[in-house]
Amino acid sequence: MTQRVELATVMDRLAVDGMVTEYAVAVDDGDWEAYRGLFAPGGRADYRSAGGIEGDAGQIADWLARTMRLFPMRQHLIVNRRVRFGLLEQDTGDTARVQADYINPMRFAGQDEGSTEPDFVCGGRYDFALLRTDDGWRLREVVVREKWRRTAPTGKEPAAR
Numbered sequence: 419m420t421q422r423v424e425l426a427t428v429m430d431r432l433a434v435d436g437m438v439t440e441y442a443v444a445v446d447d448g449d450w451e452a453y454r455g456l457f458a459p460g461g462r463a464d465y466r467s468a469g470g471i472e473g474d475a476g477q478i479a480d481w482l483a484r485t486m487r488l489f490p491m492r493q494h495l496i497v498n499r500r501v502r503f504g505l506l507e508q509d510t511g512d513t514a515r516v517q518a519d520y521i522n523p524m525r526f527a528g529q530d531e532g533s534t535e536p537d538f539v540c541g542g543r544y545d546f547a548l549l550r551t552d553d554g555w556r557l558r559e560v561v562v563r564e565k566w567r568r569t570a571p572t573g574k575e576p577a578a579r
Contacts, residue, residue: 431501433555434514434548441546441557442494442520448486450479458549458556468540468564475557491525491534496544512550513558519543537570 457475523536
């Protein structure tokens with residue numbers, strides 16, 4: 419590889435990684451306009467493994483706007499990002515896939531207003547498919563693969579021994 423190609427690959431990797439971060443920030447901040455803007459035309463998301471829906475970016479943003487009212491405090495932590503380029507439809511470098519693990523602590527609305535401690539935490543893996551567009555890298559597909567969830571104890575569970 420030439421230095422020019424290596425530099426372009428590094429720049430693409432940073433841009434793709436930035437899209438994953440922008441995705442998390444848009445959801446956590448409830449910025450549904452920004453969320454929609456992250457997707458390429460025809461982009462879709464699938465939240466069914468977490469009890470949600472599958473649909474185009476607009477449908478998903480509307481669903482998230484309603485659903486996330488239940489969780490006024492949320493903070494995605496997206497880690498272990500594995501980025502691969504050119505893995506869609508015999509591509510020449512204009513697509514990317516990212517697999518990334520997540521932990522998402524949240525707080526239910528209407529709980530103890532003085533506390534900020536999460537009372538709902540879930541984790542799993544995201545599969546992001548991205549496409550290079552005239553406007554830069556955009557999400558073509560997001561699939562959530564929730565692996566686990568935990569809610570705060572209700573006080574009825576037996577004490578630990």
